Amino acid sequence: MAALTLAVVDPSRSRDFYADGFGWVPVFEAPGIIFYQMNGFVLGLYRLPDFEEDANLEVGSGPGGVAMAHNVATENEVVPLMERLLKAGGRLLRPADAPPHGGFRGYVADPDGHAWEIAWNPAWPIDGEGHVTFGA
Amino acid sequence: MAALTLAVVDPSRSRDFYADGFGWVPVFEAPGIIFYQMNGFVLGLYRLPDFEEDANLEVGSGPGGVAMAHNVATENEVVPLMERLLKAGGRLLRPADAPPHGGFRGYVADPDGHAWEIAWNPAWPIDGEGHVTFGA
Numbered sequence: 001m002a003a004l005t006l007a008v009v010d011p012s013r014s015r016d017f018y019a020d021g022f023g024w025v026p027v028f029e030a031p032g033i034i035f036y037q038m039n040g041f042v043l044g045l046y047r048l049p050d051f052e053e054d055a056n057l058e059v060g061s062g063p064g065g066v067a068m069a070h071n072v073a074t075e076n077e078v079v080p081l082m083e084r085l086l087k088a089g090g091r092l093l094r095p096a097d098a099p100p101h102g103g104f105r106g107y108v109a110d111p112d113g114h115a116w117e118i119a120w121n122p123a124w125p126i127d128g129e130g131h132v133t134f135g136a
Numbered sequence: 137m138a139a140l141t142l143a144v145v146d147p148s149r150s151r152d153f154y155a156d157g158f159g160w161v162p163v164f165e166a167p168g169i170i171f172y173q174m175n176g177f178v179l180g181l182y183r184l185p186d187f188e189e190d191a192n193l194e195v196g197s198g199p200g201g202v203a204m205a206h207n208v209a210t211e212n213e214v215v216p217l218m219e220r221l222l223k224a225g226g227r228l229l230r231p232a233d234a235p236p237h238g239g240f241r242g243y244v245a246d247p248d249g250h251a252w253e254i255a256w257n258p259a260w261p262i263d264g265e266g267h268v269t270f271g272a
Binding site: 002005069094114 | 187198266
């Protein structure tokens, strides 16, 4: 996957959320579009009507069936990051707890409702460049 | 981002689509969940009710404002891959054409409506491991 694009109503609101919440700095900004260099792919924030026109797709009401996961290195980092995201304008979907498959995680939606799981998952190694490898 | 999870109604239908369309082989399968090792992150297909329960999120009607892009190496590969995806059970969202920002691309939805842009984008280099770097 080369890119993941999220439709957003207000790109500058989203930029503030991703800066204040995750500390991310865009690699590119133009009116209506923002790009971040991620671990092996590019994340784009695209103004909703432009997104819909580009994909020829009308975005439905309510959230779509898509969730992103951001993994942290230790269990103790999950709640503070979730709190930072909430303070930055996120909305709590699920308080952090331990899922049946192990680890520890909660969910926060970004200002447009895009779901982020904040997780500690010791089974999935993360290398120095942030690349994540599946582990069972 | 450690993982991208797509809610799917029928995981085996989705597995067939991703195998026949993209040629992807799961790294893990269990009832209701399938994982793929991607370029720097993990792609998960998760049965819809389990997805909703895990994220404490009710998926809305219609597609969400999220699109994935899969980049190919040459312009001539865009249409054949789109045709393969359509034959594998995808739905055409937008026939391939040249967008104002350059390159060549079209959009196909997977069996659950998740949008995939199939793109030739010569400005974004892809290394031997499939990691994609933003370029303007």
